[in-house]
Amino acid sequence: MRDDRENAVVVRELVKRFGDFTAVDGISFEVKKGEVFGFLGPNGSGKSTTIRMLCGILLPSKGTGTVAGYDILTQTEAIKSHIGYMSQKFSLYQNLTVEENIDFFSGIYQIPQEKKKDRKEWVIEMAHLQKYRGSPTGILPGGLRQRLALGCAVLHEPRLLFLDEPTSGVDPINRRRFWDLIYELSEQGVTVFVTTHYLDEAENCNRLGLLYRGELIASGTPEQLKSELTQGTVWEVFCDRPQDAMLELEDQPEIHDISLFGSSLHIVTGDASTTEQRISDLLNRNGYRVDRVERISPSLEDIFVGLIQSKERSLQAQEEVKR
Amino acid sequence: MNFGRISAMTRKEFIHVIRDPRSIILGIAIPVILLLLFAYALTLDVDHVPVMVWDQSDSTASREFISRFKASRYFKIKGRTDNYRDVEQAIDRGDILAGLVLPRDFAQRLEARRPVQVQWLVDGSDANTATIATGYATAVTQAYSEEVVLQDIRKLTGKVLERPLDVRPRVWFNADMESKNFIIPGLIAVIMMVIAALLTSLTVAREWERGTMEQLISTPVKGHELIIGKLTPYFIIGMFDVLLAVLMGKFQFGVPLRGSVVLLFGMAAVFLLGALSLGLLISIFTKNQLLANQLALLTTFIPAFVLSGFAFPINSMPKVVQWVTFLVPARFLVHLFKGIYLKGVGLETLYLEAGLLALFAVAMVGLTLVKFKKKLE
Numbered sequence: 001m002r003d004d005r006e007n008a009v010v011v012r013e014l015v016k017r018f019g020d021f022t023a024v025d026g027i028s029f030e031v032k033k034g035e036v037f038g039f040l041g042p043n044g045s046g047k048s049t050t051i052r053m054l055c056g057i058l059l060p061s062k063g064t065g066t067v068a069g070y071d072i073l074t075q076t077e078a079i080k081s082h083i084g085y086m087s088q089k090f091s092l093y094q095n096l097t098v099e100e101n102i103d104f105f106s107g108i109y110q111i112p113q114e115k116k117k118d119r120k121e122w123v124i125e126m127a128h129l130q131k132y133r134g135s136p137t138g139i140l141p142g143g144l145r146q147r148l149a150l151g152c153a154v155l156h157e158p159r160l161l162f163l164d165e166p167t168s169g170v171d172p173i174n175r176r177r178f179w180d181l182i183y184e185l186s187e188q189g190v191t192v193f194v195t196t197h198y199l200d201e202a203e204n205c206n207r208l209g210l211l212y213r214g215e216l217i218a219s220g221t222p223e224q225l226k227s228e229l230t231q232g233t234v235w236e237v238f239c240d241r242p243q244d245a246m247l248e249l250e251d252q253p254e255i256h257d258i259s260l261f262g263s264s265l266h267i268v269t270g271d272a273s274t275t276e277q278r279i280s281d282l283l284n285r286n287g288y289r290v291d292r293v294e295r296i297s298p299s300l301e302d303i304f305v306g307l308i309q310s311k312e313r314s315l316q317a318q319e320e321v322k323r
Numbered sequence: 324m325n326f327g328r329i330s331a332m333t334r335k336e337f338i339h340v341i342r343d344p345r346s347i348i349l350g351i352a353i354p355v356i357l358l359l360l361f362a363y364a365l366t367l368d369v370d371h372v373p374v375m376v377w378d379q380s381d382s383t384a385s386r387e388f389i390s391r392f393k394a395s396r397y398f399k400i401k402g403r404t405d406n407y408r409d410v411e412q413a414i415d416r417g418d419i420l421a422g423l424v425l426p427r428d429f430a431q432r433l434e435a436r437r438p439v440q441v442q443w444l445v446d447g448s449d450a451n452t453a454t455i456a457t458g459y460a461t462a463v464t465q466a467y468s469e470e471v472v473l474q475d476i477r478k479l480t481g482k483v484l485e486r487p488l489d490v491r492p493r494v495w496f497n498a499d500m501e502s503k504n505f506i507i508p509g510l511i512a513v514i515m516m517v518i519a520a521l522l523t524s525l526t527v528a529r530e531w532e533r534g535t536m537e538q539l540i541s542t543p544v545k546g547h548e549l550i551i552g553k554l555t556p557y558f559i560i561g562m563f564d565v566l567l568a569v570l571m572g573k574f575q576f577g578v579p580l581r582g583s584v585v586l587l588f589g590m591a592a593v594f595l596l597g598a599l600s601l602g603l604l605i606s607i608f609t610k611n612q613l614l615a616n617q618l619a620l621l622t623t624f625i626p627a628f629v630l631s632g633f634a635f636p637i638n639s640m641p642k643v644v645q646w647v648t649f650l651v652p653a654r655f656l657v658h659l660f661k662g663i664y665l666k667g668v669g670l671e672t673l674y675l676e677a678g679l680l681a682l683f684a685v686a687m688v689g690l691t692l693v694k695f696k697k698k699l700e
Contacts (some may be wrong), residue, residue: 055541058699077543077697085541089534093335095342100335107331108542136342 008033008160008191014063016049023049025214031193036186038205039195046214047195051164055085068160084153084161092149094138098129101137109156123151143174163194179204199301217307225303232256232270234298235279238291245288257306266302328544332552350522350560354514358568361510362576368502369455373401373419375410380429391467397459414446421445496665507578508664509633511568512656516598516627522557523602524619531610540697547692554599561595581667594656597684600691607695627653652683
C-alpha cells in the first residue's frame with residue numbers, strides 16, 4: 001500500500017449490507033492527517049457501521065479503503081495496532097478497578113515496561129481519576145468512565161483515533177471537557193475521527209461528513225457547508241401558533257423550507273429580493289400575529305435539516321416515478 | 324504468540340473470577356457439593372431394606388425363621404402387624420419396601436415336612452432394588468429350608484452331609500463391593516465435565532453482551548492469545564477442583580487410589596482442555612450468556628450423567644445407545660478414572676480411551692481457535 005502523505009483515511013465506494021438491508025451505501029471520503037473529522041448523522045444512518053469497518057472489526061461488503069496506510073480489507077490486524085478505538089458503550093471492565101483496566105490495556109497494547117508507569121499516570125491525570133485509582137470502574141460517573149475509556153484507547157499513543165459517539169449520555173459540562181481533550185490530542189498531531197448526532201458538536205470539527213440513510217450527502221468544513229449548501233436566505237420568525245403556521249405555509253411557493261426551532265420558525269426563501277416585510281405580510285395575511293422577523297446566518301442544523309428534507313423529497317419523487 | 328498479551332488476558336480473567344461470586348460458587352463450591360451429595364445419595368447398595376412382618380403362626384419355628392431376616396444386614400424389621408391393610412398402607416407410604424407374611428399353619432406344616440408357602444410382598448416401583456431385595460429374601464429362605472433338610476438327613480443317616488457345590492467368590496478391584504468406590508471416580512469425571520463447560524460458556528458471551536468484546540477485537544491482541552488467556556485461569560481452577568475431589572475421595576470417602584496419580588492428573592488435564600474449549604466454543608457461537616449457559620448444561624450434564632457409564636453400565640444399554648456413548652467424552656474419562664482408581668492400570672490398557680480423549684481435546688481447541696473471529700458480523 002502506497003504511503004499517503006496527506007490522508008490518514010481514504011475510502012472509496014464503501015458498501016456494507018446486512019442481509020437485505022444496506023447500512024452503508026457506497027460512500028467515499030478522505031480524512032486528512034491531523035484533522036478532527038466529524039461524522040454526523042441521525043441514529044441508524046450508518047455512522048457506527050462505517051467506523052467499525054475503518055477499525056478493521058467489520059468487513060465491508062464492497063469498496064476499498066486504507067486506514068493509516070493499511071488496507072481495510074486485507075490488513076485489518078495491522079490497522080488495529082496503529083489506531084485507538086472507543087466504541088459506543090465506552091466499554092471498560094466494570095468489575096475491574098481504574099488501575100486494573102489501565103494495566104490490562106497496557107498489557108494488551110504491549111506498552112514497554114519503562115513507559116507503562118508514565119502512561120498510566122498520564123491517563124489518571126488526564127481523566128482526573130486520582131481519587132478513584134482503586135475504585136471499580138462500574139461505580140464511576142459516566143463522564144469519568146468515558147474519559148478513562150478514552151485514556152485506555154490512547155495508551156499506546158496511536159496517531160489515529162476513532163471515537164464512536166463518545167459523548168452520548170454525558171452531561172453538557174463533561175461534553176465540553178471531553179472536547180477539550182479531543183483538541184489536546186489533535187494539537188499533538190493525532191487525527192481524530194469522531195461520530196456524533198449532536199449538531200453543536202459538529203461545529204467543533206475541522207471537517208464534516210453528513211451521513212443519511214447510509215449515504216454521504218455532504219462533506220466539507222462547517223463554513224463551507226454553511227455557505228455552499230444554503231439555497232436561499234434563512235429567516236427567524238417569532239409569531240403566535242408557530243406550529244399551525246408551519247403546517248399552513250408549507251406549500252407557499254415563496255417558501256423553500258419551513259421548520260420549527262423551539263418557539264420560533266426558520267423559513268428559507270429562495271428569492272433574494274425577499275424582505276422582512278414580505279414575510280411578515282405573508283403571515284399576517286394568513287391570520288398570524290408576527291412579533292419579529294430577523295434574517296439569520298444558517299446554523300448546521302438548518303443545513304442538515306434542509307438537506308435531509310430535499311433528500312426525502314427526491315426519494316419520494318423516485319418512488320412515484322417507479323409506480 | 325505474545326506472552327505479555329496472554330498474561331494480561333489471564334490476569335484480567337482471574338480478577339473477574341475472584342470478584343464474581345457466581346464464578347467462585349460455580350468453580351469451587353458446586354463441585355464439592357455435588358461430590359458430597361451424589362457420593363452419599365447415589366449408593367446402589369441395597370441393605371437395611373425395611374420389612375413389615377405378619378406372623379400368623381406365632382410359633383417357635385416362625386420366630387426362628389424371622390430371626391434369620393433380623394440377623395441379615397440386608398433387612399431391617401420395621402414393625403409387626405396382624406392384617407394386610409397395615410402392610411399395604413406402609414408400602415403406599417413408602418415406610419417399608421416389603422412385607423413378609425407367614426401362614427397360620429407355618430409351624431405345623433414345617434413339622435410335618437409339608438411344603439410351606441411364605442408370602443413376600445414387595446414394592447416394585449424401583450425394579451432394581453425390588454429385584455435385589457427379593458433375591459436376598461429368597462436366599463435367606465432357601466438357606467433356612469436347606470438347613471432343615473440337612474438336619475433331617477443327619478437325623479436319618481447320622482452323617483453330616485456336605486453341600487455338593489459351593490461358590491467361593493473372590494472379588495477383584497472393589498473387594499468390599501462398595502458402590503461408592505465405583506461411583507466416586509466416575510463422579511469426579513462427570514463433575515469435571517459439567518463445571519468446565521459451564522465455567523467458560525459465560526466468558527466470551529459476557530464480553531459480547533457488555534460490549535467489551537468490540538473494544539477487545541479492535542486491539543492488536545491475536546485470536547489465539549485471547550483464547551489461551553481466557554482458558555488459563557479456568558484450567559487452573561479446574562485442576563484445583565480435581566485435586567479437591569481426589570483428596571475428598573481419599574479422606575472423606577476412603578476410596579483407594581491404586582493407579583498412577585500422575586496419569587490421573589494428566590488425563591484430567593487433557594479432558595479439561597477439551598471441556599473448557601467446548602464451553603468457550605458454545606460461548607463464541609451463542610454470544611449470549613443465558614443461551615450459552617443452557618446449551619452448556621444440555622450438552623454436558625445430561626450426556627455425562629446418563630451416557631458416561633459412571634452409574635449406569637454402558638454394557639446393558641441398547642446397542643445404538645452404546646454407539647452414541649462414544650460421542651460423550653466424559654465416557655472416556657469415567658473409564659480412565661475407574662481403571663486408574665480401582666484396577667490400578669495404566670496407558671498399556673487404557674490407550675484407546677486416552678487416545679480418544681486426546682482427540683476430543685485437540686478437536687475442541689482447534690475448533691475454538693478456528694471459530695473465534697476478531698470480527699463483528
